Structure formats: structure tokens, C-alpha cells
Amino acid sequence: MKNIDEIAVLLIEQRKKLGIEQKDMYMRIGMKQQQYQRIEAGSDVKLSTLLRVLEGLDLELSIVPKGDKALPSLVERVPGSQSELGKIKGELEDDSDDLGFWFNSEDNA
Structure with a gap:
């Protein structure tokens, strides 16, 4: 299972791959830059928030057995x-x- 910091790195990489700035996440998912910045810093987030971020980055959550x-x-x-x-x-x-x-x-x- 990936830890929070590894997930944060994946989010950063995807955002950069899409050419999106942190401040632009507000337009994509209605989240202020400071709030999104905390997520990329590895802060613990609610599942609903993570799903919203994934949607904004054209990603989806997949749960698979080990x-x-x-x-x-x-x-x-x-x-x-x-x-x-x-x-x-x-x-x-x-x-x-x-x-x-x-x-x-x-x-x-």
C-alpha cells in the first residue's frame, strides 16, 4: 500500500504532466491553492477530497488485492x-x- 507521501508525489507528477499550476486547481475542482498545497505536502485528507482531486487530475482510484x-x-x-x-x-x-x-x-x- 502506498503511503500518503507517495500518493502526494503521484499527484504532483500528474498535475505537472497535465501542465496545471497549483493555483489552477481551483478552476478544476473548486479547491483553493493553500488547501491543495497541503494535499501535495502529504496532509491527511478525507476520501471525498481525494476523489475530487483525482477527478481534477484525470485519475481514478483503484483498489486491488496485494x-x-x-x-x-x-x-x-x-x-x-x-x-x-x-x-x-x-x-x-x-x-x-x-x-x-x-x-x-x-x-x-
């Missing part, structure tokens, strides 16, 4: 999706020979 406890992918969790995915993949592979027709590289004998 290490090997990761959730299965959506494909693994949706019943029947594995077989459906295999079927689609097979259909795509089957179409590969059709390229010759379109590019005149097949024998037309």
Missing part, C-alpha cells in the same frame, strides 16, 4: 466467457486465409 491474492480477470469470472472467447479466436484464425482473395495472392485456378 500480490497473489489478485482477483481473477473478468474473462475468468463470467460464466461461459472462456469458451466464447476461444470460439471467437478460432473464427478470427479461420479468416486469415481470406486475405489472399482480397490482395490477389491466391491462385485463382
